[in-house]
Amino acid sequence: DSGVTQTPKHLITATGQRVTLRCSPRSGDLSVYWYQQSLDQGLQFLIQYYNGEERAKGNILERFSAQQFPDLHSELNLSSLELGDSALYFCASSVAGGNIQYFGAGTRLSVL
Amino acid sequence: GDSVTQMEGPVTLSEEAFLTINCTYTATGYPSLFWYVQYPGEGLQLLLKATKADDKGSNKGFEATYRKETTSFHLEKGSVQVSDSAVYFCALSGSSNTGKLIFGQGTTLQVKP
Numbered sequence: 001d002s003g004v005t006q007t008p009k010h011l012i013t014a015t016g017q018r019v020t021l022r023c024s025p026r027s028g029d030l031s032v033y034w035y036q037q038s039l040d041q042g043l044q045f046l047i048q049y050y051n052g053e054e055r056a057k058g059n060i061l062e063r064f065s066a067q068q069f070p071d072l073h074s075e076l077n078l079s080s081l082e083l084g085d086s087a088l089y090f091c092a093s094s095v096a097g098g099n100i101q102y103f104g105a106g107t108r109l110s111v112l
Numbered sequence: 113g114d115s116v117t118q119m120e121g122p123v124t125l126s127e128e129a130f131l132t133i134n135c136t137y138t139a140t141g142y143p144s145l146f147w148y149v150q151y152p153g154e155g156l157q158l159l160l161k162a163t164k165a166d167d168k169g170s171n172k173g174f175e176a177t178y179r180k181e182t183t184s185f186h187l188e189k190g191s192v193q194v195s196d197s198a199v200y201f202c203a204l205s206g207s208s209n210t211g212k213l214i215f216g217q218g219t220t221l222q223v224k225p
Binding site (some may be wrong): 002004008031033035042043044045048079090092094095099100101102103104105106 | 150154155157158161172201211212213214215216217218
């Protein structure tokens with residue numbers, strides 16, 4: 001058990017809908033990262049937060065947004081969903097940027 | 113930009129065989145290098161890491177050496193077990209202090225009894 005908790009485990013929704021994925025980092029970790037794993041794109045970095053502030057951005061679509069709350073949990077919001085957004089979304093946390101990242105078990109999103 | 117290239121899979125081996133999974137990288141500066149493993153239905157787990165040239169990371173019988181001259185970080189294990197069947201990802205973290213990971217495409221390893 002990595003100590004990183006992601007909910008829900010599975011999410012099935014329809015095109016055009018909006019969903020929220022939640023991540024609770026390991027106790028004491030200030031940095032949260034979001035990654036997308038899909039068959040065609042592999043594992044890609046989406047966005048990083050550190051202590052509530054956005055620190056780095058990857059290939060994150062404008063339809064996607066994230067935030068980190070004062071209690072350090074993070075949410076990834078995906079809107080106007082398309083079939084191609086179906087993927088595994090992982091959250092990882094670390095003490096600070098540049099340290100070892102610990103991954104959650106992921107949320108599997110299926111857009112029908 | 114920074115990138116990681118892994119050998120294509122799947123790799124199928126018999127138990128107790130020698131394993132090599134090749135990984136090369138392109139990066140500016142001095143990245144840290146990692147191998148992560150993903151067992152079926154689970155998240156990624158850090159297997160080993162190396163933070164500077166000539167460092168050797170090792171864990172659970174797996175080893176990888178950071179070779180700056182060949183920009184490589186090949187994963188090796190002398191004798192694989194059925195329980196090693198998983199997807200293995202090579203990754204780098206660049207010189208910036210963000211720590212974001214750039215992953216290779218992953219290599220599926222299947223070990224048969």
